[in-house]
Each structure stands twice: as C-alpha cells, then as structure tokens.
Amino acid sequence: MSLIEITEVRKSYGENEVLKGINLDVEPGEVIAIIGKSGSGKSTLLRCINGLETISKGSISVAGAQLHDDEVHLKALRLKVGMIFQQFNLFPHLTVGGNVMLSQMVVKKTAKPEAEKMARRMLERVGLKQKFDAYPDELSGGQQQRVAIARALAMQPMALLCDEITSALDPELVAEVLAVVRELAAEGMTLLMVTHEMKFARDVCSRVVFMHQGRVHEIGRPGEVFANPQTPELKQFLGLH
C-alpha cells in the first residue's frame, strides 16, 4: 500500500477549477518534486494533502488516515504529515526551542523534559543546537527555515510536505536548507516538495511531477523527465525548444 494516496482529487474556487482530477500514489521513502508554472495548482495540491485546503471531490489518505473536514480526522492526518512553508511561519513569541517543543507538548502531551530532549536532538540534526534559546527574529532566513524543519520533524511525521521552502531565501542561504533536505531524503524520509530548484530535483528526487493547468501533465524519473520531456508544455517550462 502506498503511503500517500491521492485519488481523482478536484478542487474549485467558485467557478475556477484549479485541480482537475489528480491521481498520485507516493511510496514510503520516495522523494517527489512537483514542478510547474505558478497557477498550475501545485501548491494547492500540497496544501490539500494536509487539509489546509478542502477538496471538492476525490479522496486523499496518508498511511490509512483519510482526509475529512473535521478536527479529529484532520489531527490524525496531520500527525502523519508535517508541512514546511515558504515563509517559515515560526512562532515569533517563542524561542527556537519553544517553537520545536510547543506542538509536542500541546498536541502529543509529551512531558516537557522529553519534548526538550527531542527538540535539542532535532535542532542538532538541522545544525542549530546552539540556537535553542534564540528568538526567530535573531536568525537568518536559512536558519529560520531549518528551525521550521526541526519543528516539523519533532512531531515524527511519516512524510514531509515542502511548499517552495527555498523561494523566500537569499541565494546564498538556499544551499544550507537544501543540504538538510538532502540529508532527510538520504535517511529515507518521504518528501513531497513543490520546488523551483531544478538541479536539486534532478539530483535528489526519485520522481518528478510536472503539473499544468490543474492536471498531472507528465510524471517520471528525473532523468527521463528532464532529459526527454514528452509534451510541448514541459519543453517550454524547461526552456527547451
């Protein structure tokens, strides 16, 4: 059974249908890059997977947890998939350690000492254990994004959704975040990432999904997709003519 099963998912905003029947199964340990123009529905798809957007039709399940629009089901689903955002979205009123500990204590009811131990371990994993007591606004964008990754990892999700996580970063900070993601991939974490980092997608991902006008337009191994695009849309997107 696949870890993430997306079946015939449709999503409309009023008259405007942004997802027109998406099918995608993700196996455990797969690293999937979703590429495409803005407006192709790739971010929307990602946000649907953990219920930040409701879907109009179809079904999504993660490790057996079905997506339903009530708090109990959403919580069960969100314990299985973590999400990392373009704008980091750290909690500015809490320290870095507090950010990583909060949801463990509130959602999983982990005792404070354990939560702290876990937080320190996760921060070490992203190379920021010395920043435990700093506040988010004292960190660079790249560091903030790594804290966000640690915060998601501390909930021990089975998969991570990354929504353009390097797009808000200065070019010299992109590498440090991608290095962390690359490591996660090597450790076998299932990753679904919307990205514009084509080189990264080519090097690290097991499959690439090209979305166009709300549909999965092309899908395959990065070698095939990048070297031998089948459709004119993908050729154009990759700048090949």
Add this chain to the structure above:
Amino acid sequence: MIEFTIWDILRNLLLATRWTIVLSAVSFVGGGIVGLGLLFLRISKRKWSRSLAKYYIELFQGTPLLMQLFIAFFGLGLFGIDVPAWLAAGLALILWSAAFLGEIWRGCVEAIAKGQWEASASLGMGRLQQMRYVILPQAMKIAVPPTVGFSVQVIKGTALTSIIGFVELSKAGTVVTNATFQPFTVYGLVALIYFALCCPLSKSSQILERKLNVAHRNH
C-alpha cells in the same frame, strides 16, 4: 446659610468616586469576559455564531449608551421587574463594553498573519490550542493599547449612569452643586478627578506596550 469649604466639596466627591471606580471595574471585567465570548463567536467557523456576534456588536455599537441605560432601567420595569439603578447601570455597561472589546480583539486576532494559523494547524493543533498558544499571545501584545484606551472610555461612560440616578462622581457633582451653588468649582473638581483616574491608565498603556515588546520580541 452654611458655608462649604473646598475640602467639604472634595471629600463628598471623593466618596462618590469610589462608585465610579467600582462601576468601571465591574463593567470592564464583566465586559472583558463577555467580550472574550463574543470574540470566539465572531471568529468561529460556524456561520450562525459569527452572525449572532456580528448583530450583537452592531446593535450595541449602533445605539447610544444612554438609550441602553434607559432600556435596562425603564424597559425591564415595564415587565414588572424592579431594577435598581446600580444593576441597570452595571448590566448596560457590561453589555456595551463587551461589544467594543469583542470587536477590538477580533481586529487584533485577525492582524496575526495567516501563516501562524496554517503552521500551527499543520502541527496538529486544534482551534482552541491554536488560539491559546499561538494566536492570543501575539494578539494580546497588539491589543494592549486599544484595550487600555477603551478602559478610559468606560470610566467616562459611567458618567452617563448619573441620569438613571446611580450616585457616582457626576451625580455627586450635581448634588453638591445644588447644595453649594458653586458649579464651576464643583465641576472643575469633578473633571480633575476623572482626569486623575484616566491619565495613569493611558500612561500604563504606554509602559505595558514597551514591556511586552521586549518580552515578545519586535514582530
């Protein structure tokens, strides 16, 4: 004719000031509790509860406080319920403050970036947990100045209750004037006492604002 010294006047005014303070405190605290309830209704996912809070707020913001006091005092009397002035005053001021505080706080909650809701939701937090641990701590910081500013409005609002016969500072001013025939002195003192009550609040708002900024960082 009896001569009144300034001290006689001031002493009587200060005795009545106690009731202004008590009424203000009751209205503010009571209004805060009801206002918090309104806030949760107002930002609820359920449409009926949002509408309910919205109409409540529109009703109480869209009618003069004086009318609300009259209705609480005389209106209930029509149904044979004998409402003492202090009860009508307290009730009307609580409901009135709640409408304003609820709306002020809604603005503060909505000022928090959407990403904070999304990040906390994606970590599995329920709506109440999001409010308690993520949204309110940030919203409270920006809520301090308008909330304390509004508490000054409440203090001044209590002056209206003199009309339904509740003896607080303004009513005492009228009574003392009728006895002394020194309206300028008496109302001058009344104004000074109101100022002495309100000014520290405005000042403390500024101090609190600075303090909270240090504790919660500048975001």
